[in-house]
Amino acid sequence: MAKPVTLSQHLPLRWLGVLPFFAFAVLFLILPTLYIVIGAFRTPQGDFTLDNIIGLNTPTIRNAYWISVKISFWSALLGCVIGFAMAAAITVGNTAKGLRNPLMTFSGVASNFAGVPLAFAFIATVGPAGIITLYLRTEFGINLRAYGWNLLSAWGLTVTYLFFQIPLMILIITPALDGLKREWREAAAILGATGPQYWRMVGFPILLPSILGTMALLFANAFGAVATAIALTGPSLNIAPILLFAQIRGDVLGSPNLGYALAFGMIVITGLANALYIWLRARSERWLK
Amino acid sequence: MSFLTLTHLEKTFGQNRVVKDFTLDIEKGEFISLLGPSGCGKTTVLRMVAGFEQPTAGDITIDGKDVTGLAANSRNIGMMFQAYALFPNMTVADNVAFGLKVKGAPRAEREARVAEMLALIGLSDLGGRYPFQLSGGQQQRVALARALAPRPSVLLLDEPLSALDAKVRVSLRNQIRQIQQDLGITTIFVTHDQEEAMSISDRIVVMNGGVAEQVGAPFEIYNRPRTKFVANFVGTLNTFEVEVADPASGRVTLAGQSLTLPDAPLAARAGETLSVALRPEALRLGRQPDAESLLTAQVTDVHFMGSVIRLKADLAGAAVSLDTFNRPDTPPPVVGSAVEVSLSGRDFILLKA
Amino acid sequence: MTRLFAWGALLTGIVFFLLPLYGMTEFSLRMRRGVYSLDAYRAVLVDPQFQATFGYSVVMALFTIAFGILLVVPTAYWVRLKMPELRPVVEFITLLPLVIPAIVIVFGYIRLYNTSSWLPLTGSAMGTNILLMFGYATLALPYMYRAVDTGLRTIDVGTLTEAAQSLGAGWGTILSRIILPNVLGAVLSGAFLTFAIVIGEFTMAALLNRPAFGPYMQILGANRAYEPSALAVIAFAITWACMGLIQLVTRFSKHERAKA
Numbered sequence: 001m002a003k004p005v006t007l008s009q010h011l012p013l014r015w016l017g018v019l020p021f022f023a024f025a026v027l028f029l030i031l032p033t034l035y036i037v038i039g040a041f042r043t044p045q046g047d048f049t050l051d052n053i054i055g056l057n058t059p060t061i062r063n064a065y066w067i068s069v070k071i072s073f074w075s076a077l078l079g080c081v082i083g084f085a086m087a088a089a090i091t092v093g094n095t096a097k098g099l100r101n102p103l104m105t106f107s108g109v110a111s112n113f114a115g116v117p118l119a120f121a122f123i124a125t126v127g128p129a130g131i132i133t134l135y136l137r138t139e140f141g142i143n144l145r146a147y148g149w150n151l152l153s154a155w156g157l158t159v160t161y162l163f164f165q166i167p168l169m170i171l172i173i174t175p176a177l178d179g180l181k182r183e184w185r186e187a188a189a190i191l192g193a194t195g196p197q198y199w200r201m202v203g204f205p206i207l208l209p210s211i212l213g214t215m216a217l218l219f220a221n222a223f224g225a226v227a228t229a230i231a232l233t234g235p236s237l238n239i240a241p242i243l244l245f246a247q248i249r250g251d252v253l254g255s256p257n258l259g260y261a262l263a264f265g266m267i268v269i270t271g272l273a274n275a276l277y278i279w280l281r282a283r284s285e286r287w288l289k
Numbered sequence: 290m291s292f293l294t295l296t297h298l299e300k301t302f303g304q305n306r307v308v309k310d311f312t313l314d315i316e317k318g319e320f321i322s323l324l325g326p327s328g329c330g331k332t333t334v335l336r337m338v339a340g341f342e343q344p345t346a347g348d349i350t351i352d353g354k355d356v357t358g359l360a361a362n363s364r365n366i367g368m369m370f371q372a373y374a375l376f377p378n379m380t381v382a383d384n385v386a387f388g389l390k391v392k393g394a395p396r397a398e399r400e401a402r403v404a405e406m407l408a409l410i411g412l413s414d415l416g417g418r419y420p421f422q423l424s425g426g427q428q429q430r431v432a433l434a435r436a437l438a439p440r441p442s443v444l445l446l447d448e449p450l451s452a453l454d455a456k457v458r459v460s461l462r463n464q465i466r467q468i469q470q471d472l473g474i475t476t477i478f479v480t481h482d483q484e485e486a487m488s489i490s491d492r493i494v495v496m497n498g499g500v501a502e503q504v505g506a507p508f509e510i511y512n513r514p515r516t517k518f519v520a521n522f523v524g525t526l527n528t529f530e531v532e533v534a535d536p537a538s539g540r541v542t543l544a545g546q547s548l549t550l551p552d553a554p555l556a557a558r559a560g561e562t563l564s565v566a567l568r569p570e571a572l573r574l575g576r577q578p579d580a581e582s583l584l585t586a587q588v589t590d591v592h593f594m595g596s597v598i599r600l601k602a603d604l605a606g607a608a609v610s611l612d613t614f615n616r617p618d619t620p621p622p623v624v625g626s627a628v629e630v631s632l633s634g635r636d637f638i639l640l641k642a
Numbered sequence: 643m644t645r646l647f648a649w650g651a652l653l654t655g656i657v658f659f660l661l662p663l664y665g666m667t668e669f670s671l672r673m674r675r676g677v678y679s680l681d682a683y684r685a686v687l688v689d690p691q692f693q694a695t696f697g698y699s700v701v702m703a704l705f706t707i708a709f710g711i712l713l714v715v716p717t718a719y720w721v722r723l724k725m726p727e728l729r730p731v732v733e734f735i736t737l738l739p740l741v742i743p744a745i746v747i748v749f750g751y752i753r754l755y756n757t758s759s760w761l762p763l764t765g766s767a768m769g770t771n772i773l774l775m776f777g778y779a780t781l782a783l784p785y786m787y788r789a790v791d792t793g794l795r796t797i798d799v800g801t802l803t804e805a806a807q808s809l810g811a812g813w814g815t816i817l818s819r820i821i822l823p824n825v826l827g828a829v830l831s832g833a834f835l836t837f838a839i840v841i842g843e844f845t846m847a848a849l850l851n852r853p854a855f856g857p858y859m860q861i862l863g864a865n866r867a868y869e870p871s872a873l874a875v876i877a878f879a880i881t882w883a884c885m886g887l888i889q890l891v892t893r894f895s896k897h898e899r900a901k902a
Contacts, residue, residue, distance in 0.1 A: 187368065191387050193391040202378065
């Protein structure tokens, strides 16, 4: 007799504790996203359609996605390679352990120094009238522009993104590098392996899921970034987030539902990248447990 | 010349001399344990043999060849680590094959050797598993197979049992010893566990403060420890003060009873006191016909441990431990009772400080 | 060889990091022709727009932090104590803002809470402010939740709660007097990170048309030469201060625990 009473009293009470959180998540995270996703498959009259998704296949939109993917891919790849090299130098390289703490602190700051001010910093440095640009021109007669450099371009944006991508890589991969046990290296050595053999057969394969996973995260990180791009290039650069920004402001595509489809496409791409990240991370954690 | 020689090895880290003038000759096929507390330098000696540390001074030779300056990867040594150190990204079979693979052995040879090694450790059907799918004991057996697969000339064991459960520890210890004897491989085993060292070694090196205090067979180390440190480290010890009666014949007196110590003549004059020691099992309960002397002791504590009963008692002014075998028909003495204890001068151990 | 490579990588990276910082600092000091001066900073600081937008963003950050703490601490505590089976779900939700770009979330807000909807938040300035605050709380959710959850892991939530209950404490008392002080370091870390995120946030504020610091910086950047660099230096200093405070708090709370 007592059991049903406690159940009916305790079950709702238990759920009451997480109710605010779920209410918040549904109202301000899940519903807004669902609204966009559903809108992507609807006509203005509310009927189901695939026309919006098919409608993404215009030169402008295709191009916007493609440039976005390129910028995100290259900034993720370069961020990974440079960040990994720097993290390796302060951990396993036995080279610059004294630089470890300053670099980690700086990475914490720089990975959060994004958005509008980051664009300003790069404009002041390597923009058309930036300090370095002018210095190279007046002192050495080097015209960066003539070498194909333009900060207000896809490559300029890629380089600017590296300012937070590299530190993010350092922050994520340093613990993974610390996780490489000294015994593995010693076991490999005593079994006759050379240094490069150890890295090729043991060290690198162990780190690979972490590296690829972090790269997926960096990709998603760059793909969704809006502020730096707008502050750097204004509305001129045709990338997916800027196109979406303009669409939200003024319906430049001339169809609200096409706008939903554009946003849906972005969710799909960042979602895939993150799913890859989670999957690869679970893999590497399984090994290292 | 011995198979593996360590000659006047020295190692300093900064100001810290962790290994001091360490010399040891090891015969082919011998199982040697380096025994000592943590920080005694035993691991450093092992790591110098492996090639992970460069000696500050001294030489290491293996099979007549000087390997002192040789890198770890060209010494042809096998090693087991405390934390298994299996490569987590490889299957058991790939782990075992690693040493052969880096040497460029053909696939067929590798596969045959892996099968042979897995059979040796009794894990033939686990070749496809990953290390994280194995228990600690299984992982350490794989580590042994991996170390032995490239046919090393020397096997180094760096406390390979200390991370395992008590039961697994004993069975793996016996398995390691069995395989070592079957293969006849020269082995150095580092441990801080005296029981472990005594049960599987041909010889033990007891180390303290970077120095080899005593080298000898387990029986010798236990029964004839040369220093107080060795005596204490390899077992329980009862110490007594005795008065020297006749240094030439080794006669002393303890609580009015006359005893004859071994190792006469004694390096002391008549009337002086000497510090001597006895193992708990050298004190025997009751009147024993072969014993030199009989004393009365006051029982202060009784620990029933199964086949052995350990008593604590006051004997001739000293608190002593004494061991007696359990006998089903005789209950152990009770606390507070007086017991007769037989002892003989020949069992006493004379200790250098 | 390896050493050379390591130093090369480090040096390249450090130069890459330092150049823009040097560039923006140098540029921000060049407003007066021929000499270094703080004119750009002065121009920014006396700008009533700067004062208004910066003040607005600071207030928004503080409200976001307060709301975030009120939302995250009880939830994380409750999930650990009573509903561990919900943990994967809650953790997944808290990570969603890293997956869904902010611009998509705010797009949804604009359509879902417009003037003709069931909850017309964008119909009034106050309503939009509240909506923006919820948006910021969403952006900060992954960081806040992880910080607090990590903090809770280091204390024995169950035992502390039972001990407090046996002494007669209610839920409010337990949360505010027992749990919160014990995870204060973690909460403060999350708070400073939230502050760093909110203070310069651009996308949400711009699309919701709120007079925040991020959009102000962007407009200034489009129209002025030297002031943006001064703003960048100020923004970098704020980020640095927030991260420094996080380190300080972490070190302090570790120290406290070590003493206890």
